[in-house]
Amino acid sequence: MDLLRVDDQLTDEERLVRDTARRYAADRIEPHVADWFEEGVFPAAELAPELGELGFLGMHLSGYGCPGAGAVAYGVACRELEAADSGLRSFVSVQGSLAMSAIHKYGSEEQKQEWLPRMAAGRAIGCFGLTEPDHGSDPANMRTHAKREGSDWILNGSKMWITNGSIADVAVVWARTDDGVRGFLVPRGTPGFTTRDVHKKLSLRASVTSELSLDDVRLPEDATLPGVRGLRGPLGCLSEARYGIIWGAIGAGRSCYETAVEYARTREQFGRPIGGFQLTQEKLAWMEVALGQAGLVALHIGRLKEAGKVTPQQVSFGKLANVRAALDIARQARSVLGANGVTLEYPVIRHMTNLESVLTYEGTQEVHTLVLGEAITGLSAYR
Structure with missing residues (x-):
């Protein structure tokens, strides 16, 4: 029913991505997603490795196990996945375009080697902590802050509406410092770092949405993203x-x-x-x-x-x-x-x-x- 035949402008590779994503969505997601939505669940542990095997996690990034696909191929995949459910595309977007992209763009070589291959394969999940309870559209006034204590950093604050928050193996958290906004990698289980899921949602129910709390979270210097400062x-x-x-x-x-x-x-x-x-x-x-x-x-x-x-x-x-x-x-x-x-x-x-x-x-x-x-x-x- 595409009267303009927009997809005729796609390359053979982009059509292959389209067809692969469409088949996966039809076979694996659509038969179950209404139940997931009604129950308020998203089976990330099952789906993440499958999405990784298909090359949909960080697919527009290059190296470190990432496919290095073009922007249109990535877009077509997002279209087909969201045709099944926005929660599925949100998972892929947060994993690849936010968490993995931050590490890929701004991380050290050690951080990239540690996280990106596992995240591309769906063996590790990431989230992206920027939005706060009182500062959504105005991140310049975020309250989460990080202060030096010897060679370490101490983080305090909270983030809200974080997709994948409670299931993430690593959170990319943005905080104010005396030297501008910095990014920090906070692994799951770090003392003082806790998560709480948002319940009673009537939207994106087949998606994990969480609050992140940081209470005197101590991180070493190598937890910072060295490649960028500022918003x-x-x-x-x-x-x-x-x-x-x-x-x-x-x-x-x-x-x-x-x-x-x-x-x-x-x-x-x-x-x-x-x-x-x-x-x-x-x-x-x-x-x-x-x-x-x-x-x-x-x-x-x-x-x-x-x-x-x-x-x-x-x-x-x-x-x-x-x-x-x-x-x-x-x-x-x-x-x-x-x-x-x-x-x-x-x-x-x-x-x-x-x-x-x-x-x-x-x-x-x-x-x-x-x-x-x-x-x-x-x-x-x-x-």
């Missing part, structure tokens, strides 16, 4: 994760659209399929238009990224536009399904509630709007 470190990683969302949101939207089309063809009212009514066809037509536009945006930004020409503002454009498009599609699809649209028998309500989180994390809709506003006017509206 450009975590923000550079966030740009990588946002790029994956540009593609992933299309997968969630496509799943809702395909469900609505099939339902409209088979559901009968007033003696004929509801797909034959003008109002239903209008909804489906606008869904098709939105998906085509989102696909073109993702592909264009992906090619810019591969050419080394992409800007953070372009990534904000894609994240803002494509997530909003996917959420609009989900809501329209829910209306096509009527009352059936609110049950987990169909994926639409699950995608719709998940996309409410995707709209917020990795930069809220409002923040990306202001990024574009500053790019347009040259005037910052943040303060």
